[in-house]
Amino acid sequence: MAAIYQAVYRRASSLFCRLHSTYVRKMRYLNELKEDDSLCRQAQTSGAFYLFHNLSPFLQQVGEKYLVPQLSAAEMKRILEKFKETEQWIEKSVLIGCSDEHVPHFALDLGALEKSVIESELKGSFTDLRKALFVVDGKDSPLLASAQSLLRWHDSHQYCSKTGQPTQKNIAGSKRVCHASGIIYYPQMSPAVITLVSDGSRCLLARQPSFPQGMYSSLSGFCDLGENVEETVRREVAEEVGLEVESLWYSASQHWPFPSSCLIIACHAMVRAQQAEISMNSLELEEARWFALEEIVEGLKREPGSSKQDDGASRE
């Protein structure tokens, strides 16, 4: 009987593997880790850890490259022992993904421990996220951005906004609960739009006062409560440059960690060439003007950092 059961089980598991792609199995596994504290606690013992210090990610320079190292649970234990800290620290970490082989990835902020000791122990440095995003491999950027956003959210949601009592995170860090009121808090992000406005032959770019010298960007703005994406694009273009959008369409979207977690929705918008006179809102913008295609092509040829203040430090 047991042999039949085993055969049926093996057949069912191989069917599951064949029916579901690596991606589907990975997403289901991550979802299980978020829902099941004991499974996630177990996963931490074999996980890989990305380190942060006061929200700055840990990088290692190898030759010209900047790597984002993953530490094993054993290496984490060794580092924490240096500080006479217990492994309980590991429970402060948050789940940020997993490999195709289901090795779970966690992020942990060691901001309460001496930065220089960790840096010299691990031969690397904690680097401001804006600078890190300019130097790491492109595939690591989304990971650093979303890990920092999640760590930032936990750091600023330690207390229930209704009762004032401490909130507790689940092991994965996908939510926090106030046990006094039963309120569950989920990580938040703010939707925002970024819009390339065109009059058919030129496109409109602008500068905020905080931008590094020489940097222009398309218009952006946060969605107001109750607005859809189209309404936000029309309002922001009207508010910032005094133009009426005639038509618009969605282009792409990405998570953006500044000033804190945003979902940036990129759109194209057209205005009538006959009504393209800019009336800039100088409370928000320092400069806004139309650019011809040749100017954009020329500008894109410039190396990042070629202007004196362009270190990305004040970039939005």
Ligand SMILES: NC(=O)c1ccc[n+]([C@@H]2O[C@H](COP(=O)([O-])OP(=O)(O)OC[C@H]3O[C@@H](n4cnc5c(N)ncnc54)[C@H](O)[C@@H]3O)[C@@H](O)[C@H]2O)c1
């Ligand atoms: N990638 C880029 O080139 C680029 C360029 C510009 C802006 N951005 C991003 O676009 C987003 C919108 O930026 P913006 O400055 O144009 O917005 P904005 O035009 O809506 O103006 C910012 C102001 O909106 C208010 N605001 C409303 N909701 C807010 C929220 N959830 N968070 C913070 N402020 C809020 C604040 O008063 C803030 O000063 C930001 O995340 C910014 O970092 C990206």
Ligand SMILES: [Mg+2]
């Ligand atoms: Mg704006």
